[in-house]
Amino acid sequence: MSISKNNGVEKVRKKPRKHRKLRRLVENGSTDIAQKWRKNDRKILILFIFVILTISMVLPYYGFNAYGNFVYNFLNTYQKQYMQISHGHAEYCNRILDTRTLFINIQKHIINQDNVLQQLEIYLRNESRFISLAVVGAVGVGKSLFVRNLEKYFPWQENIQSYAWNAYVKNKESRMHILANIKEKLHQCGRNLVVIDNLQPNSAYVTDTLNKIITNDLVAANKYTIIIYVYILNTMSSDASYLKDYNLLQNLPQTKTINFKRFGYNELKDCIKREALLANITLSLQDFDEIVETVNVTNSGCKKVYAKVQSFKNTGH
Known part of the structure:
Protein backbone atom coordinates (compact mmCIF):
# COMPACT_ATOMS: atom_id res chain seq x y z
CA MET A 1 0.00 0.00 0.00
CA SER A 2 1.31 3.53 -0.89
CA ILE A 3 0.14 7.11 -0.25
CA SER A 4 0.10 10.01 -2.79
CA LYS A 5 -1.02 13.58 -2.54
CA ASN A 6 -3.32 15.26 -5.09
CA ASN A 7 -4.31 18.91 -4.39
CA GLY A 8 -3.51 18.39 -0.75
CA VAL A 9 -5.69 15.28 -0.46
CA GLU A 10 -4.04 12.02 0.50
CA LYS A 11 -5.07 9.00 -1.47
CA VAL A 12 -4.38 5.41 -0.57
CA ARG A 13 -3.45 3.09 -3.39
CA LYS A 14 -3.74 -0.64 -2.73
CA LYS A 15 -1.17 -3.07 -4.05
CA PRO A 16 -2.33 -5.24 -6.97
CA ARG A 17 -4.23 -8.34 -5.98
CA LYS A 18 -1.59 -10.59 -7.56
CA HIS A 19 1.04 -9.17 -5.23
CA ARG A 20 -1.17 -9.77 -2.21
CA LYS A 21 -1.75 -13.38 -3.27
CA LEU A 22 1.94 -13.93 -3.78
CA ARG A 23 2.66 -12.48 -0.36
CA ARG A 24 0.10 -14.71 1.33
CA LEU A 25 1.56 -17.76 -0.42
CA VAL A 26 5.04 -16.92 0.81
CA GLU A 27 3.80 -16.26 4.35
CA ASN A 28 1.86 -19.49 4.57
CA GLY A 29 4.88 -21.45 3.39
CA SER A 30 4.94 -25.20 3.34
CA THR A 31 1.63 -25.59 5.24
CA ASP A 32 -0.41 -24.55 2.22
CA ILE A 33 1.72 -26.68 -0.07
CA ALA A 34 1.15 -29.76 2.12
CA GLN A 35 -2.61 -29.09 2.16
CA LYS A 36 -2.64 -28.79 -1.61
CA TRP A 37 -0.81 -32.09 -1.91
CA ARG A 38 -3.47 -33.77 0.23
CA LYS A 39 -6.20 -32.26 -1.94
CA ASN A 40 -4.36 -33.41 -5.03
CA ASP A 41 -4.16 -36.96 -3.63
CA ARG A 42 -7.95 -37.02 -3.29
CA LYS A 43 -8.40 -35.64 -6.79
CA ILE A 44 -6.01 -38.24 -8.20
CA LEU A 45 -7.89 -41.03 -6.42
CA ILE A 46 -11.27 -39.83 -7.76
CA LEU A 47 -9.83 -39.53 -11.27
CA PHE A 48 -8.30 -42.99 -10.97
CA ILE A 49 -11.66 -44.56 -10.00
CA PHE A 50 -13.39 -42.78 -12.89
CA VAL A 51 -10.79 -43.96 -15.40
CA ILE A 52 -10.95 -47.56 -14.18
CA LEU A 53 -14.75 -47.60 -14.47
CA THR A 54 -14.52 -46.23 -17.99
CA ILE A 55 -11.90 -48.79 -18.98
CA SER A 56 -14.00 -51.57 -17.46
CA MET A 57 -16.90 -50.70 -19.76
CA VAL A 58 -14.88 -50.22 -22.95
CA LEU A 59 -12.03 -52.74 -23.04
CA PRO A 60 -14.05 -55.99 -22.77
CA TYR A 61 -15.06 -55.40 -26.39
CA TYR A 62 -11.41 -55.78 -27.40
CA GLY A 63 -10.91 -59.13 -25.74
CA PHE A 64 -10.24 -60.30 -22.17
CA ASN A 65 -6.45 -60.63 -22.48
CA ALA A 66 -5.99 -57.10 -23.78
CA TYR A 67 -8.32 -55.83 -21.10
CA GLY A 68 -6.56 -57.71 -18.29
CA ASN A 69 -3.04 -56.75 -19.36
CA PHE A 70 -3.95 -53.11 -19.85
CA VAL A 71 -5.63 -52.77 -16.45
CA TYR A 72 -2.81 -54.67 -14.73
CA ASN A 73 -0.12 -52.42 -16.21
CA PHE A 74 -2.17 -49.31 -15.53
CA LEU A 75 -2.73 -50.27 -11.90
CA ASN A 76 0.95 -51.00 -11.36
CA THR A 77 2.05 -47.69 -12.85
CA TYR A 78 -0.53 -45.74 -10.85
CA GLN A 79 0.31 -47.53 -7.59
CA LYS A 80 4.04 -46.88 -7.96
CA GLN A 81 3.51 -43.20 -8.74
CA TYR A 82 1.07 -42.77 -5.89
CA MET A 83 3.36 -44.48 -3.35
CA GLN A 84 6.35 -42.42 -4.49
CA ILE A 85 4.39 -39.18 -4.06
CA SER A 86 2.92 -40.26 -0.71
CA HIS A 87 6.31 -41.17 0.75
CA GLY A 88 8.19 -38.27 -0.85
CA HIS A 89 10.78 -40.61 -2.36
CA ALA A 90 11.25 -40.83 -6.14
CA GLU A 91 12.70 -44.36 -5.88
CA TYR A 92 10.48 -45.61 -3.06
CA CYS A 93 9.25 -48.61 -5.05
CA ASN A 94 12.55 -49.45 -6.73
CA ARG A 95 15.12 -48.96 -3.98
CA ILE A 96 17.27 -51.85 -2.78
CA LEU A 97 16.64 -53.46 0.60
CA ASP A 98 19.39 -52.11 2.90
CA PHE A 260 18.65 -71.22 15.42
CA LYS A 261 20.96 -72.85 17.95
CA ARG A 262 19.59 -74.26 21.21
CA PHE A 263 20.33 -72.41 24.43
CA GLY A 264 22.16 -73.74 27.45
CA TYR A 265 23.39 -72.42 30.79
CA ASN A 266 25.76 -69.81 29.30
CA GLU A 267 23.05 -68.36 27.03
CA LEU A 268 20.64 -68.27 29.98
CA LYS A 269 23.10 -66.18 32.02
CA ASP A 270 23.47 -63.75 29.12
CA CYS A 271 19.69 -63.46 28.83
CA ILE A 272 19.31 -62.65 32.55
CA LYS A 273 22.04 -60.00 32.41
CA ARG A 274 20.51 -58.42 29.35
CA GLU A 275 16.96 -58.27 30.73
CA ALA A 276 18.22 -56.84 34.04
CA LEU A 277 20.17 -54.18 32.16
CA LEU A 278 17.22 -53.21 30.00
CA ALA A 279 14.94 -53.00 33.06
CA ASN A 280 17.56 -51.07 35.06
CA ILE A 281 17.42 -53.68 37.83
CA THR A 282 20.43 -54.66 39.93
CA LEU A 283 20.33 -58.34 40.82
CA SER A 284 22.26 -59.80 43.72
CA LEU A 285 24.11 -63.04 43.25
CA GLN A 286 21.34 -64.78 45.18
CA ASP A 287 18.68 -63.28 42.90
CA PHE A 288 20.64 -64.33 39.84
CA ASP A 289 20.99 -67.91 41.03
CA GLU A 290 17.29 -68.05 41.90
CA ILE A 291 16.33 -67.15 38.34
CA VAL A 292 18.77 -69.70 36.91
CA GLU A 293 17.30 -72.44 39.10
CA THR A 294 13.68 -71.67 38.18
CA VAL A 295 14.10 -71.45 34.40
CA ASN A 296 14.32 -74.63 32.36
CA VAL A 297 16.46 -73.27 29.53
CA THR A 298 16.31 -76.55 27.58
CA ASN A 299 12.51 -76.41 27.25
CA SER A 300 11.79 -72.67 27.19
CA GLY A 301 15.07 -70.97 26.29
CA CYS A 302 14.99 -67.34 27.38
CA LYS A 303 11.25 -66.96 26.97
CA LYS A 304 10.50 -66.82 30.72
CA VAL A 305 13.51 -64.74 31.74
CA TYR A 306 11.83 -61.37 31.21
CA ALA A 307 9.02 -62.15 33.67
CA LYS A 308 11.45 -63.57 36.22
CA VAL A 309 13.64 -60.46 36.15
CA GLN A 310 10.64 -58.15 36.33
CA SER A 311 9.51 -59.88 39.54
CA PHE A 312 12.48 -58.23 41.32
CA LYS A 313 11.56 -54.74 40.13
CA ASN A 314 9.52 -53.74 43.16
CA THR A 315 11.44 -55.63 45.83
CA GLY A 316 13.97 -52.94 46.64
CA HIS A 317 16.61 -54.00 44.11
Whole structure:
Protein backbone atom coordinates (compact mmCIF):
# COMPACT_ATOMS: atom_id res chain seq x y z
CA MET A 1 0.00 0.00 0.00
CA SER A 2 1.31 3.53 -0.89
CA ILE A 3 0.14 7.11 -0.25
CA SER A 4 0.10 10.01 -2.79
CA LYS A 5 -1.02 13.58 -2.54
CA ASN A 6 -3.32 15.26 -5.09
CA ASN A 7 -4.31 18.91 -4.39
CA GLY A 8 -3.51 18.39 -0.75
CA VAL A 9 -5.69 15.28 -0.46
CA GLU A 10 -4.04 12.02 0.50
CA LYS A 11 -5.07 9.00 -1.47
CA VAL A 12 -4.38 5.41 -0.57
CA ARG A 13 -3.45 3.09 -3.39
CA LYS A 14 -3.74 -0.64 -2.73
CA LYS A 15 -1.17 -3.07 -4.05
CA PRO A 16 -2.33 -5.24 -6.97
CA ARG A 17 -4.23 -8.34 -5.98
CA LYS A 18 -1.59 -10.59 -7.56
CA HIS A 19 1.04 -9.17 -5.23
CA ARG A 20 -1.17 -9.77 -2.21
CA LYS A 21 -1.75 -13.38 -3.27
CA LEU A 22 1.94 -13.93 -3.78
CA ARG A 23 2.66 -12.48 -0.36
CA ARG A 24 0.10 -14.71 1.33
CA LEU A 25 1.56 -17.76 -0.42
CA VAL A 26 5.04 -16.92 0.81
CA GLU A 27 3.80 -16.26 4.35
CA ASN A 28 1.86 -19.49 4.57
CA GLY A 29 4.88 -21.45 3.39
CA SER A 30 4.94 -25.20 3.34
CA THR A 31 1.63 -25.59 5.24
CA ASP A 32 -0.41 -24.55 2.22
CA ILE A 33 1.72 -26.68 -0.07
CA ALA A 34 1.15 -29.76 2.12
CA GLN A 35 -2.61 -29.09 2.16
CA LYS A 36 -2.64 -28.79 -1.61
CA TRP A 37 -0.81 -32.09 -1.91
CA ARG A 38 -3.47 -33.77 0.23
CA LYS A 39 -6.20 -32.26 -1.94
CA ASN A 40 -4.36 -33.41 -5.03
CA ASP A 41 -4.16 -36.96 -3.63
CA ARG A 42 -7.95 -37.02 -3.29
CA LYS A 43 -8.40 -35.64 -6.79
CA ILE A 44 -6.01 -38.24 -8.20
CA LEU A 45 -7.89 -41.03 -6.42
CA ILE A 46 -11.27 -39.83 -7.76
CA LEU A 47 -9.83 -39.53 -11.27
CA PHE A 48 -8.30 -42.99 -10.97
CA ILE A 49 -11.66 -44.56 -10.00
CA PHE A 50 -13.39 -42.78 -12.89
CA VAL A 51 -10.79 -43.96 -15.40
CA ILE A 52 -10.95 -47.56 -14.18
CA LEU A 53 -14.75 -47.60 -14.47
CA THR A 54 -14.52 -46.23 -17.99
CA ILE A 55 -11.90 -48.79 -18.98
CA SER A 56 -14.00 -51.57 -17.46
CA MET A 57 -16.90 -50.70 -19.76
CA VAL A 58 -14.88 -50.22 -22.95
CA LEU A 59 -12.03 -52.74 -23.04
CA PRO A 60 -14.05 -55.99 -22.77
CA TYR A 61 -15.06 -55.40 -26.39
CA TYR A 62 -11.41 -55.78 -27.40
CA GLY A 63 -10.91 -59.13 -25.74
CA PHE A 64 -10.24 -60.30 -22.17
CA ASN A 65 -6.45 -60.63 -22.48
CA ALA A 66 -5.99 -57.10 -23.78
CA TYR A 67 -8.32 -55.83 -21.10
CA GLY A 68 -6.56 -57.71 -18.29
CA ASN A 69 -3.04 -56.75 -19.36
CA PHE A 70 -3.95 -53.11 -19.85
CA VAL A 71 -5.63 -52.77 -16.45
CA TYR A 72 -2.81 -54.67 -14.73
CA ASN A 73 -0.12 -52.42 -16.21
CA PHE A 74 -2.17 -49.31 -15.53
CA LEU A 75 -2.73 -50.27 -11.90
CA ASN A 76 0.95 -51.00 -11.36
CA THR A 77 2.05 -47.69 -12.85
CA TYR A 78 -0.53 -45.74 -10.85
CA GLN A 79 0.31 -47.53 -7.59
CA LYS A 80 4.04 -46.88 -7.96
CA GLN A 81 3.51 -43.20 -8.74
CA TYR A 82 1.07 -42.77 -5.89
CA MET A 83 3.36 -44.48 -3.35
CA GLN A 84 6.35 -42.42 -4.49
CA ILE A 85 4.39 -39.18 -4.06
CA SER A 86 2.92 -40.26 -0.71
CA HIS A 87 6.31 -41.17 0.75
CA GLY A 88 8.19 -38.27 -0.85
CA HIS A 89 10.78 -40.61 -2.36
CA ALA A 90 11.25 -40.83 -6.14
CA GLU A 91 12.70 -44.36 -5.88
CA TYR A 92 10.48 -45.61 -3.06
CA CYS A 93 9.25 -48.61 -5.05
CA ASN A 94 12.55 -49.45 -6.73
CA ARG A 95 15.12 -48.96 -3.98
CA ILE A 96 17.27 -51.85 -2.78
CA LEU A 97 16.64 -53.46 0.60
CA ASP A 98 19.39 -52.11 2.90
CA THR A 99 20.11 -55.32 4.80
CA ARG A 100 23.17 -53.89 6.55
CA THR A 101 21.18 -51.16 8.33
CA LEU A 102 18.29 -53.56 8.85
CA PHE A 103 20.42 -56.13 10.68
CA ILE A 104 22.36 -53.56 12.70
CA ASN A 105 19.01 -52.70 14.29
CA ILE A 106 17.92 -56.33 14.63
CA GLN A 107 21.19 -57.35 16.35
CA LYS A 108 20.43 -54.92 19.16
CA HIS A 109 17.57 -57.16 20.27
CA ILE A 110 18.86 -60.70 19.73
CA ILE A 111 21.77 -62.30 21.58
CA ASN A 112 23.90 -65.39 20.99
CA GLN A 113 22.65 -65.98 17.43
CA ASP A 114 25.34 -64.06 15.53
CA ASN A 115 26.02 -66.82 13.02
CA VAL A 116 22.30 -67.22 12.31
CA LEU A 117 21.79 -63.49 11.78
CA GLN A 118 24.77 -63.40 9.42
CA GLN A 119 23.22 -66.20 7.33
CA LEU A 120 19.88 -64.42 7.26
CA GLU A 121 21.45 -61.14 6.17
CA ILE A 122 23.36 -62.81 3.33
CA TYR A 123 20.27 -64.59 2.08
CA LEU A 124 17.99 -61.54 2.30
CA ARG A 125 20.61 -59.54 0.39
CA ASN A 126 19.72 -61.67 -2.62
CA GLU A 127 17.78 -59.58 -5.15
CA SER A 128 15.74 -62.49 -6.51
CA ARG A 129 12.04 -61.85 -6.96
CA PHE A 130 11.12 -64.75 -4.68
CA ILE A 131 12.87 -65.60 -1.41
CA SER A 132 11.59 -68.37 0.85
CA LEU A 133 13.17 -68.87 4.28
CA ALA A 134 12.38 -71.31 7.08
CA VAL A 135 13.71 -70.35 10.51
CA VAL A 136 13.80 -73.41 12.73
CA GLY A 137 14.50 -73.80 16.42
CA ALA A 138 13.32 -74.48 19.95
CA VAL A 139 11.16 -72.15 22.02
CA GLY A 140 12.80 -68.97 23.34
CA VAL A 141 15.91 -68.82 21.13
CA GLY A 142 15.01 -65.67 19.17
CA LYS A 143 13.01 -66.80 16.11
CA SER A 144 9.86 -64.75 16.72
CA LEU A 145 11.93 -61.90 18.15
CA PHE A 146 13.86 -61.79 14.88
CA VAL A 147 10.63 -61.70 12.88
CA ARG A 148 9.07 -58.94 15.00
CA ASN A 149 12.13 -56.73 14.59
CA LEU A 150 12.36 -57.49 10.87
CA GLU A 151 8.76 -56.29 10.56
CA LYS A 152 9.52 -53.23 12.70
CA TYR A 153 12.42 -52.05 10.52
CA PHE A 154 11.13 -53.27 7.14
CA PRO A 155 11.05 -50.21 4.81
CA TRP A 156 7.75 -51.06 3.07
CA GLN A 157 5.39 -51.30 6.05
CA GLU A 158 2.23 -51.48 3.93
CA ASN A 159 3.62 -54.65 2.27
CA ILE A 160 3.79 -56.77 5.45
CA GLN A 161 1.49 -59.74 6.00
CA SER A 162 1.85 -61.65 9.28
CA TYR A 163 -0.01 -64.80 10.35
CA ALA A 164 0.14 -67.03 13.44
CA TRP A 165 -0.58 -70.44 11.95
CA ASN A 166 -2.76 -72.88 13.85
CA ALA A 167 -1.56 -76.39 13.11
CA TYR A 168 -4.77 -77.83 14.59
CA VAL A 169 -7.24 -76.25 12.15
CA LYS A 170 -9.18 -79.19 10.71
CA ASN A 171 -10.77 -77.44 7.75
CA LYS A 172 -8.52 -77.88 4.70
CA GLU A 173 -10.65 -75.51 2.62
CA SER A 174 -10.12 -72.74 5.18
CA ARG A 175 -6.37 -73.28 5.10
CA MET A 176 -6.25 -73.04 1.31
CA HIS A 177 -8.33 -69.86 1.40
CA ILE A 178 -5.83 -68.24 3.79
CA LEU A 179 -2.87 -69.17 1.60
CA ALA A 180 -4.55 -68.06 -1.63
CA ASN A 181 -5.52 -64.76 -0.03
CA ILE A 182 -1.85 -64.05 0.74
CA LYS A 183 -1.09 -64.08 -2.98
CA GLU A 184 -3.86 -61.58 -3.71
CA LYS A 185 -2.46 -59.07 -1.20
CA LEU A 186 1.02 -58.86 -2.70
CA HIS A 187 2.10 -55.41 -3.89
CA GLN A 188 4.04 -54.44 -7.00
CA CYS A 189 5.72 -51.47 -5.30
CA GLY A 190 8.84 -52.38 -3.27
CA ARG A 191 9.24 -55.77 -1.61
CA ASN A 192 6.62 -57.86 0.14
CA LEU A 193 7.24 -59.51 3.50
CA VAL A 194 5.06 -62.49 4.44
CA VAL A 195 5.55 -64.09 7.87
CA ILE A 196 3.89 -67.33 8.92
CA ASP A 197 4.69 -67.97 12.58
CA ASN A 198 3.87 -70.77 15.03
CA LEU A 199 4.34 -73.61 12.55
CA GLN A 200 4.84 -77.18 13.76
CA PRO A 201 6.94 -79.71 11.80
CA ASN A 202 3.73 -81.53 10.79
CA SER A 203 2.67 -78.32 8.99
CA ALA A 204 5.58 -78.49 6.54
CA TYR A 205 3.05 -78.77 3.69
CA VAL A 206 2.27 -75.05 4.23
CA THR A 207 5.66 -74.06 2.83
CA ASP A 208 5.33 -76.17 -0.30
CA THR A 209 1.72 -75.12 -0.90
CA LEU A 210 2.21 -71.37 -0.56
CA ASN A 211 5.43 -71.36 -2.57
CA LYS A 212 3.66 -73.11 -5.44
CA ILE A 213 0.67 -70.76 -5.26
CA ILE A 214 2.96 -67.77 -5.74
CA THR A 215 5.58 -69.12 -8.16
CA ASN A 216 2.98 -70.76 -10.43
CA ASP A 217 1.04 -67.51 -10.82
CA LEU A 218 2.52 -65.24 -13.51
CA VAL A 219 1.35 -62.03 -11.84
CA ALA A 220 2.42 -62.96 -8.30
CA ALA A 221 5.75 -64.41 -9.47
CA ASN A 222 6.61 -61.05 -11.02
CA LYS A 223 6.48 -59.31 -7.63
CA TYR A 224 9.37 -59.15 -5.16
CA THR A 225 8.38 -61.32 -2.21
CA ILE A 226 10.12 -62.56 0.94
CA ILE A 227 8.36 -65.34 2.85
CA ILE A 228 9.57 -66.40 6.29
CA TYR A 229 8.20 -69.59 7.84
CA VAL A 230 8.81 -69.90 11.60
CA TYR A 231 8.95 -73.54 12.73
CA ILE A 232 9.02 -74.55 16.40
CA LEU A 233 10.83 -77.70 17.52
CA ASN A 234 9.52 -79.46 20.61
CA THR A 235 12.44 -79.95 23.01
CA MET A 236 10.20 -81.88 25.42
CA SER A 237 9.90 -84.76 22.95
CA SER A 238 12.36 -87.65 22.85
CA ASP A 239 15.74 -87.14 21.22
CA ALA A 240 14.71 -89.42 18.34
CA SER A 241 11.50 -87.46 17.72
CA TYR A 242 13.31 -84.14 17.95
CA LEU A 243 15.92 -85.27 15.42
CA LYS A 244 13.22 -86.58 13.08
CA ASP A 245 11.41 -83.21 13.09
CA TYR A 246 14.69 -81.35 12.65
CA ASN A 247 15.66 -83.43 9.61
CA LEU A 248 12.21 -83.06 8.08
CA LEU A 249 12.62 -79.26 7.92
CA GLN A 250 16.08 -79.25 6.34
CA ASN A 251 14.94 -79.91 2.77
CA LEU A 252 11.76 -77.91 2.27
CA PRO A 253 10.95 -77.23 -1.43
CA GLN A 254 12.23 -73.90 -2.86
CA THR A 255 13.27 -72.87 0.65
CA LYS A 256 16.47 -72.11 2.55
CA THR A 257 16.42 -73.43 6.13
CA ILE A 258 18.19 -71.42 8.85
CA ASN A 259 18.60 -73.24 12.18
CA PHE A 260 18.65 -71.22 15.42
CA LYS A 261 20.96 -72.85 17.95
CA ARG A 262 19.59 -74.26 21.21
CA PHE A 263 20.33 -72.41 24.43
CA GLY A 264 22.16 -73.74 27.45
CA TYR A 265 23.39 -72.42 30.79
CA ASN A 266 25.76 -69.81 29.30
CA GLU A 267 23.05 -68.36 27.03
CA LEU A 268 20.64 -68.27 29.98
CA LYS A 269 23.10 -66.18 32.02
CA ASP A 270 23.47 -63.75 29.12
CA CYS A 271 19.69 -63.46 28.83
CA ILE A 272 19.31 -62.65 32.55
CA LYS A 273 22.04 -60.00 32.41
CA ARG A 274 20.51 -58.42 29.35
CA GLU A 275 16.96 -58.27 30.73
CA ALA A 276 18.22 -56.84 34.04
CA LEU A 277 20.17 -54.18 32.16
CA LEU A 278 17.22 -53.21 30.00
CA ALA A 279 14.94 -53.00 33.06
CA ASN A 280 17.56 -51.07 35.06
CA ILE A 281 17.42 -53.68 37.83
CA THR A 282 20.43 -54.66 39.93
CA LEU A 283 20.33 -58.34 40.82
CA SER A 284 22.26 -59.80 43.72
CA LEU A 285 24.11 -63.04 43.25
CA GLN A 286 21.34 -64.78 45.18
CA ASP A 287 18.68 -63.28 42.90
CA PHE A 288 20.64 -64.33 39.84
CA ASP A 289 20.99 -67.91 41.03
CA GLU A 290 17.29 -68.05 41.90
CA ILE A 291 16.33 -67.15 38.34
CA VAL A 292 18.77 -69.70 36.91
CA GLU A 293 17.30 -72.44 39.10
CA THR A 294 13.68 -71.67 38.18
CA VAL A 295 14.10 -71.45 34.40
CA ASN A 296 14.32 -74.63 32.36
CA VAL A 297 16.46 -73.27 29.53
CA THR A 298 16.31 -76.55 27.58
CA ASN A 299 12.51 -76.41 27.25
CA SER A 300 11.79 -72.67 27.19
CA GLY A 301 15.07 -70.97 26.29
CA CYS A 302 14.99 -67.34 27.38
CA LYS A 303 11.25 -66.96 26.97
CA LYS A 304 10.50 -66.82 30.72
CA VAL A 305 13.51 -64.74 31.74
CA TYR A 306 11.83 -61.37 31.21
CA ALA A 307 9.02 -62.15 33.67
CA LYS A 308 11.45 -63.57 36.22
CA VAL A 309 13.64 -60.46 36.15
CA GLN A 310 10.64 -58.15 36.33
CA SER A 311 9.51 -59.88 39.54
CA PHE A 312 12.48 -58.23 41.32
CA LYS A 313 11.56 -54.74 40.13
CA ASN A 314 9.52 -53.74 43.16
CA THR A 315 11.44 -55.63 45.83
CA GLY A 316 13.97 -52.94 46.64
CA HIS A 317 16.61 -54.00 44.11
